Amino acid sequence: MNFVTKFFHAFNPSEPGYVFMWVLMLCAVICIAITLERLLFLSSRSGKDTNSFMKKIVDLIEKDNFDEAQKMCTKAGKMAMAHVAGKVLATASSGERRIRNLVDETVLTVIPELEKRTGYLATIGNVATLIGLMGTIYGLILSFASVGKPGIDAVEKSTLLASGIATAMNTTFLGLMVAIPAIVLYALFKSKTQQIIDEVDEHSLTMANKLIEKSYKTAKYNIHASQLKESVSMHVTGHKIQLYADNKLIKEINT
Structure with a gap:
C-alpha cells in the first residue's frame, strides 16, 4: 500500500489509534465550519470601501441632511x-455627552460580534497538536x-513494532495537518x-466630533437669536428709524 492508502486505512476501527484519528477529523470539520462562518460574517x-462610505456620511452631516445619511446606513446592510x-x-441632536456615550456603547456591542468564535480556531490548533501527541x-x-512480550518470534515483533510506530506517526501527521x-x-x-x-x-x-461641532453651532445660533430678539428694539419717529440694544441707541437711520 502507498502512503495515502495506509494513512486512510488508519481510520479503520481494526487499527490501533483509530479513535485519535477520528477525533482529529472532528476537529478539522469544526475548524472548516468556523472558517466558513467567519469568512461570510467578516466580509x-x-x-x-468604508473610507468612501464615511466620507459621504460626513458630507451629508455638514449639509444637515441627516435623513439621507440614515438612508445610506440602512442601505449599507450589515456593515x-x-x-x-x-x-x-x-x-444626533442629543448633546456632546450623549453622543460620545452612544458611540462608546455601540462600538462595544459591535466588537464582541466581530471577535466571536475566532478564538476557537486557536483552541482547535492547540488541542489538535496535543491529541496528535497523545496518539x-x-x-x-x-x-x-x-x-x-515473551514467546513472540522476531518477525511478529517487528510487525507489531511497525504497527505501533505507524499509529504514532499517523496521529502526529494528522494533528499537525489540523493544527497548522x-x-x-x-x-x-x-x-x-x-x-x-x-x-x-x-x-x-x-x-461624533462632526455631530458635536454641528450641535454647538446650532446651540450658539439659537442663543444668539434669542438674545437679539429680547434685547433689540426699533423706534420710528418722523423720518428717523432708531435701533436700541439694551435700551441704548446703537444706530439711527434717516429715511
Whole structure:
C-alpha cells in the first residue's frame, strides 16, 4: 500500500489509534465550519470601501441632511460602521455627552460580534497538536509493549513494532495537518477583525466630533437669536428709524 492508502486505512476501527484519528477529523470539520462562518460574517461587516462610505456620511452631516445619511446606513446592510453610524445619527441632536456615550456603547456591542468564535480556531490548533501527541505516545507504548512480550518470534515483533510506530506517526501527521491551518486562520481572522475595529473607532470618532461641532453651532445660533430678539428694539419717529440694544441707541437711520 502507498502512503495515502495506509494513512486512510488508519481510520479503520481494526487499527490501533483509530479513535485519535477520528477525533482529529472532528476537529478539522469544526475548524472548516468556523472558517466558513467567519469568512461570510467578516466580509459582510467590513464593507467594500468604508473610507468612501464615511466620507459621504460626513458630507451629508455638514449639509444637515441627516435623513439621507440614515438612508445610506440602512442601505449599507450589515456593515459594522453603518450600524454604528445609524445608531449615532438617530440621536444626533442629543448633546456632546450623549453622543460620545452612544458611540462608546455601540462600538462595544459591535466588537464582541466581530471577535466571536475566532478564538476557537486557536483552541482547535492547540488541542489538535496535543491529541496528535497523545496518539504518538499511545503508538510508542504499543511498540515497546510488543518488543517486551515473551514467546513472540522476531518477525511478529517487528510487525507489531511497525504497527505501533505507524499509529504514532499517523496521529502526529494528522494533528499537525489540523493544527497548522487552524493557527494560521486564527491569525488572519484576528488581523482582519482588528482592522475593522480600528476603522470603526477612527470613523466613529470623526463622525461624533462632526455631530458635536454641528450641535454647538446650532446651540450658539439659537442663543444668539434669542438674545437679539429680547434685547433689540426699533423706534420710528418722523423720518428717523432708531435701533436700541439694551435700551441704548446703537444706530439711527434717516429715511
